[in-house]
Amino acid sequence: MxxxxxxxxxxxxxxxxxxxxxxxxxxxxxxxxxxxxxxxxxxxxxxxxxxxxxxxxxxxxxxxxxxxxxxxxxxxxxxxxxxxxxxxxxxxxxxxxxxxxxxxxxxxxxxxxxxxxxxxxxxxxxxxxxxxxxxxxxxxxxxxxxxxxxxxxxxxxxxxxxxxxxxxxxxxxxxxxxxLRDPDRHRPAVRANLTLALLSAALTAALFLVVLLLVEGWGRSPATAALTVSVVAAAALVAGPLAHLLRPPPQVEIAAGCFLVAGGLAGLALLPSSDLAWTIAPQALVGLGLGLTVDRLTSQAMQMRLPRARHAGWTIGARHLGVVAGLAILTPVFTADLQDAQAPAEEAITALVLDAPLPPQDKIAVAKALGAALAGERGQVPDLSRAFATLDLDADRRPAAARLERDLDAQLERAATRAFRDSFLIGAALALLALLTLVPVRRRRTT
Amino acid sequence: MTGPARLLALPLVAIVLVAGVIGVQLAHGGGTYEPLRPADACVERTVTSQVDGIEGLTERLVLLGVSDAACALGVSREALTLELAQSGDRTSAEIDALRDGLRSAVGRMKADGTLPRASALTDEALDSADLNGLLERVIRAVPDSVIDKALSTDDVLLRAIDDLDLRDLLANLDDQGDLEQQVEAAVTGAVKDALEARVRGLM
CATH class of the missing domain: 1.20.1250.20 (MFS general substrate transporter like domains)
Known part of the structure; x- marks a missing residue:
C-alpha cells in the first residue's frame, strides 16, 4: 500500500x-x-x-x-x-x-x-x-x-x-x-498568482474554445477533437527538456512561456482553413508555453512560503478564478460572434443554393430542407447532412447535390472559424497582460 | 552556456517559433478565412439554368429580377431572397422593385437574345394547359411562324408580370399548387391580351 x-x-x-x-x-x-x-x-x-x-x-x-x-x-x-x-x-x-x-x-x-x-x-x-x-x-x-x-x-x-x-x-x-502547526509566516505571492490567474484566463481560450471550435464549429467527433487537442499536453511535456537545455532564468522562462501562449492563441485566430493540421502548430506553441509557465509560477508562488497548504490554496484559487474570469470574458464574446456569424453564413449558403447547378425544383427542395434544419438548431452550428439526407433527387443530380453540401459545410466552417477569432485574440491579449505583470516595477526611493 | 546566452536563447526560440507559425499561416490565407461575401447585386451577372423550356426561362427571369430588385433596394441578392422567403407583409417598395426587376430582366434577355420565341414554348404550354382537345389539336397545327408573328415572348411576359399579384404570390410561396395556378392564370391572361391586341392591330 x-x-x-x-x-x-x-x-x-x-x-x-x-x-x-x-x-x-x-x-x-x-x-x-x-x-x-x-x-x-x-x-x-x-x-x-x-x-x-x-x-x-x-x-x-x-x-x-x-x-x-x-x-x-x-x-x-x-x-x-x-x-x-x-x-x-x-x-x-x-x-x-x-x-x-x-x-x-x-x-x-x-x-x-x-x-x-x-x-x-x-x-x-x-x-x-x-x-x-x-x-x-x-x-x-x-x-x-x-x-x-x-x-x-x-x-x-x-x-x-x-x-x-x-x-x-x-x-x-x-x-x-x-x-500542521505552521503559523502564517509569509504573505501570498501576489505577482506570481496574478500572472497565473491571467495566464489561466488566456489558457481557457485554448483549452475550452479549441474543442468547441472543432466539435461544434467544424463538426468533428469528440474523439478526433480529443486527439487533436492532445498536442497541447504533448508539447507541455517538451517544455521541461527545452528549459533544461537552454537553462534560462526563471523570470525569462515564464516570460517566454507567456509569449508562446499569446503567439499560439494568435495563430489559432488566424487559421487559413478548417483542416485540423493547421491547428497543430498553434496548439503546440500554447502547450510549450503552458509547460514553461504553470509549474514554474506555481513553484514560485509556493516555494519557501509557509504554511505550504495555504499558499497552495492561493495558487489553486488564482488558477481557477482565472479560468472563471476567462469564461466570463470569452463566453459572451464568442456567443455574440456566433450569433453575428449567422447572417453572413445564411447569405453565403443562399448564394450557393441560387447558383447551384441543379434544376429549380431541386433548389427549392434543398432550400426548404435547409430552412427546416436551420430552424431546428438552438443557436448552434447546424448539421446540414440531415437536410440533404431527406432530399429525393434523381440519380444524375446527386453528384451536384453532394458538391453543394460540401460547399455549404465549408461556408459554415468558415463562419464558425471567423466567429471564434475575436475570442482567441482576447485570449492572446490576456497572455500578453500576464507577460506585463513580469515587468519589474521600480520603487521610488524616498530620501 | 554563458549568462547572456541563457538570457536570450529561450526568448529568441520563442520569437522564431511564433513568427514562423503566424508567418506561414498568413502566407496561406490566415485571417481571410471567412464566409463567401455576397456579390454586388448591381453588378451584372450571367444566369444559366439546368433545364430548358418554361421552367428554365422562369428561373432565369426570377434570378435576374431578384438581383435587379435587390440593387434597387440597396441590399444583396441573397439578403432579399432570404427576406422574401420569410412569411409576413411585403412593403410596397419591395413589390415595386420586384416587378420592375422582372420587367427589366425580360428586357435584358430580349436584348442579349436569350429569350426564346413563343413557338418554342407552345408545345410545353399546351401540355400543362387544361384545354379542349379539339382546340389543342388546332393550335398545335398552327405553323411556328404564324405563332411567332401573333405572339412575341417579351410582350406576353411583360403582360403576365403586370397581371401578377406579387403580394399575394409572395404570401403563398410555400403552396406550390397555388403558386403554379397564379402564374398560369397570369400567363394565360397575358397570351389572351396579347392576341387581342394583335387582332386589334390587324383590324
Missing amino acids: RRAVGPLLAVTVAMVLADSAVVTLALPDILQNLDASVGEVAWVLIAYNLVLGLSAVPAAAGLTRGQPRVVTAAGIALFAGSSAWCALADSIEVLIVARCLQAIGGALALVGSLELLVEERGERRGLGVWVTAGVVGTAAGPVAGGLLTQAISWQAIFVVQVPFAALAVPAALAVRAAP
Whole structure:
C-alpha cells in the first residue's frame, strides 16, 4: 500500500485539476441528454472552477484544524461520492450541485495531497510531483473527456474517476502526517498568482474554445477533437527538456512561456482553413508555453512560503478564478460572434443554393430542407447532412447535390472559424497582460 | 552556456517559433478565412439554368429580377431572397422593385437574345394547359411562324408580370399548387391580351 500512496495521490491531484476542463467535449451531449440550454450547460464548467477557486484557501485553513490525512481522505471521499452523483444526475440542476460538491471535495483533496506528498517524498520531490500532476491533469483533461464521451458517454467521465478516488482514500489515511502547526509566516505571492490567474484566463481560450471550435464549429467527433487537442499536453511535456537545455532564468522562462501562449492563441485566430493540421502548430506553441509557465509560477508562488497548504490554496484559487474570469470574458464574446456569424453564413449558403447547378425544383427542395434544419438548431452550428439526407433527387443530380453540401459545410466552417477569432485574440491579449505583470516595477526611493 | 546566452536563447526560440507559425499561416490565407461575401447585386451577372423550356426561362427571369430588385433596394441578392422567403407583409417598395426587376430582366434577355420565341414554348404550354382537345389539336397545327408573328415572348411576359399579384404570390410561396395556378392564370391572361391586341392591330 505504501508504494501506491504517492501515485494514487498524484492521480487524485491530476483528476481534480483535469475536472476543470474535462467536460468541455461532453457539453453538447449533456445539453441534449439533460435538455438544458447553452447558458445552463456552461455552468457545469463555471460552477466547478468557481467553487474550487473560492474554496481552496478555506480548505487549506481547514487542513490545519484537523489531522491532514483525515481531512484529505474526507475531501477525496467527497470528491469520489460527488463524481458518482454527477454520473447519476438526471437534470442539469442536480449536475451543477454535484459539480459544486465535487469542487469542495477537490479543494480539500488538492491541498491535503500536497501535504501528504511532501510528508511522503520530502519538500522538493513532493512539491514537484504535486505540480507536475497538476499540469498533466490540466492539459490532459479535455482529451480524456473527449475520448470517454465518444467511446462510452458523458457519464463515463465521472464514473472512471470514482475507483481511483476511492482507492486514494485509504492511501491518504495510510500517511502518517503530523497536524500542521505552521503559523502564517509569509504573505501570498501576489505577482506570481496574478500572472497565473491571467495566464489561466488566456489558457481557457485554448483549452475550452479549441474543442468547441472543432466539435461544434467544424463538426468533428469528440474523439478526433480529443486527439487533436492532445498536442497541447504533448508539447507541455517538451517544455521541461527545452528549459533544461537552454537553462534560462526563471523570470525569462515564464516570460517566454507567456509569449508562446499569446503567439499560439494568435495563430489559432488566424487559421487559413478548417483542416485540423493547421491547428497543430498553434496548439503546440500554447502547450510549450503552458509547460514553461504553470509549474514554474506555481513553484514560485509556493516555494519557501509557509504554511505550504495555504499558499497552495492561493495558487489553486488564482488558477481557477482565472479560468472563471476567462469564461466570463470569452463566453459572451464568442456567443455574440456566433450569433453575428449567422447572417453572413445564411447569405453565403443562399448564394450557393441560387447558383447551384441543379434544376429549380431541386433548389427549392434543398432550400426548404435547409430552412427546416436551420430552424431546428438552438443557436448552434447546424448539421446540414440531415437536410440533404431527406432530399429525393434523381440519380444524375446527386453528384451536384453532394458538391453543394460540401460547399455549404465549408461556408459554415468558415463562419464558425471567423466567429471564434475575436475570442482567441482576447485570449492572446490576456497572455500578453500576464507577460506585463513580469515587468519589474521600480520603487521610488524616498530620501 | 554563458549568462547572456541563457538570457536570450529561450526568448529568441520563442520569437522564431511564433513568427514562423503566424508567418506561414498568413502566407496561406490566415485571417481571410471567412464566409463567401455576397456579390454586388448591381453588378451584372450571367444566369444559366439546368433545364430548358418554361421552367428554365422562369428561373432565369426570377434570378435576374431578384438581383435587379435587390440593387434597387440597396441590399444583396441573397439578403432579399432570404427576406422574401420569410412569411409576413411585403412593403410596397419591395413589390415595386420586384416587378420592375422582372420587367427589366425580360428586357435584358430580349436584348442579349436569350429569350426564346413563343413557338418554342407552345408545345410545353399546351401540355400543362387544361384545354379542349379539339382546340389543342388546332393550335398545335398552327405553323411556328404564324405563332411567332401573333405572339412575341417579351410582350406576353411583360403582360403576365403586370397581371401578377406579387403580394399575394409572395404570401403563398410555400403552396406550390397555388403558386403554379397564379402564374398560369397570369400567363394565360397575358397570351389572351396579347392576341387581342394583335387582332386589334390587324383590324
